[in-house]
Amino acid sequence: QSALTQPASVSGSLGQSITISCTGTSSDVGGYNYVSWYQQHPGKAPKLMIYDVSNRPSGVSNRFSGSKSGNTASLTISGLQAEDEADYYCSSYTSSITPHVVFGGGTKLTVL
Amino acid sequence: EVQLVQSGAEVKKPGESLKISCKGSGYSFSSYWIGWVRQMPGKGLEWMGIIYPGDSDTRYSPSLQGQVTISADKSISTAYLQWSSLKASDTAMYYCARHTTTVTPRYFDLWGRGTLVTVSS
Numbered sequence: 470q471s472a473l474t475q476p477a478s479v480s481g482s483l484g485q486s487i488t489i490s491c492t493g494t495s496s497d498v499g500g501y502n503y504v505s506w507y508q509q510h511p512g513k514a515p516k517l518m519i520y521d522v523s524n525r526p527s528g529v530s531n532r533f534s535g536s537k538s539g540n541t542a543s544l545t546i547s548g549l550q551a552e553d554e555a556d557y558y559c560s561s562y563t564s565s566i567t568p569h570v571v572f573g574g575g576t577k578l579t580v581l
Numbered sequence: 582e583v584q585l586v587q588s589g590a591e592v593k594k595p596g597e598s599l600k601i602s603c604k605g606s607g608y609s610f611s612s613y614w615i616g617w618v619r620q621m622p623g624k625g626l627e628w629m630g631i632i633y634p635g636d637s638d639t640r641y642s643p644s645l646q647g648q649v650t651i652s653a654d655k656s657i658s659t660a661y662l663q664w665s666s667l668k669a670s671d672t673a674m675y676y677c678a679r680h681t682t683t684v685t686p687r688y689f690d691l692w693g694r695g696t697l698v699t700v701s702s
Contacts, residue, residue: 505688507626514676514692515618515626526690558626562686566643570628570686 472571473498473559480579486547489576491559492540497571499540503562506535506544509575510555518557519544546578554580583607585615585677585693592699593667600663601696603677610658611635614680616689617651617662621673631680632660640686667700674698 474492481487491498491506498504502522507515517526519535522542532547542561546553559573588602605615616631630641634653641651650663660677675696678689 503685503687507689509626514694515678515689516692517688517690520688520690560626560628560688567640568686569630569640569642572626572628575625 472563473561473573475557475559475573475576477574478577478579480581481546481549482581483549483551485549486545487549487578489544489546489557489559489578491542491544491561491573493542493561493563493571494540496565497561497563498537498542500564501562502537504535504537504542505560506533507558507560508553508555509558515558549580551580554578583691585679585691587675587677587693587696590697590699592701594702595667595669595700597667597700598663598665599667599698600661601675601698603660603662603693605658605660605679608679611655613682614684615653615660616678616680617649617660618676618678618689619673620676620695628686629662629675631686633684634658634660638684640684667698669700669702671698672700 504522506519509515522537523535534545556575558575586604611634614631617629619627632639632651634655653660677693679691
C-alpha cells in the first residue's frame with residue numbers, strides 16, 4: 470500500500486483535459502510544498518513533469534500543470550495528446566519517521 | 582551531454598552479493614545529491630535513498646534502512662547500490678536519478694535508464 474493515494478486509472482479523449490489527484494496527509498502533501506509528478510512510458514525511465522507543486526522543468530509542455538489544496542495535490546493535463554498516454558506518479562517529501570520521499574501508487578492515463 | 586549511465590542487467594542467486602553502479606557526466610557530480618528508486622515488476626516507484634557524493638552523507642528510506650548500502654566515489658563520478666545477501670524479493674528495476682542540490686528530499690530531475698536485477702535460484 471502506497472503512502473500517497475492516486476486513482477488507478479483515468480481516461481480522456483484527444484484534446485480534452487484530465488486531472489489526476491494525489492492524496493496524502495499533513496505530514497507530507499499537506500505540510501510541505503514539495504510535491505512532484507513523474508511520467509513513465511512503458512519500459513522507460515520516469516521523467517520529471519512538475520516539481521515543488523506547480524513548477525515545470527525546462528522542456529516540459531505548458532499543457533501540464535500542478536496544484537495543491539490541503540492534503541491533496543493535482544496534476545492537470547490539458548489538450549490531451551496521444552503521447553500523453555503513460556503512467557503518472559506523484560511524490561512528496563515526508564517528515565514521518567525520518568525525512569524522505571514517498572510516492573503514490575501511480576495512475577494509468579488512457580487517451581481515447 | 583548531461584546523463585547518468587547505469588551498469589547492465591544482473592542475474593543472481595539468493596544469498597549472493599551485488600553492487601550496481603551509476604556514472605554521472607556532463608555536470609558537477611559532487612554538487613548534487615543522487616539517489617536510487619526501486620520499481621518491482623508491474624509495480625510503482627519506491628524511493629530508496631540519496632547520497633551527497635561530495636562528503637558521502639547518506640539518507641535512507643526508513644523501510645529500506647539496513648537492507649541496502651548506498652555509496653559514491655566522487656573521483657570517478659559514480660554512485661553505487663549494494664546488497665550483501667540478495668533475496669528473491671529484491672528482483673526489480675533499479676533507477677539512479679539526480680536529486681536537487683538541497684539536502685531536503687524533494688525531486689529527481691535526471692534519470693538513468695535503469696538496471697534490472699533478477700534474483701532466482
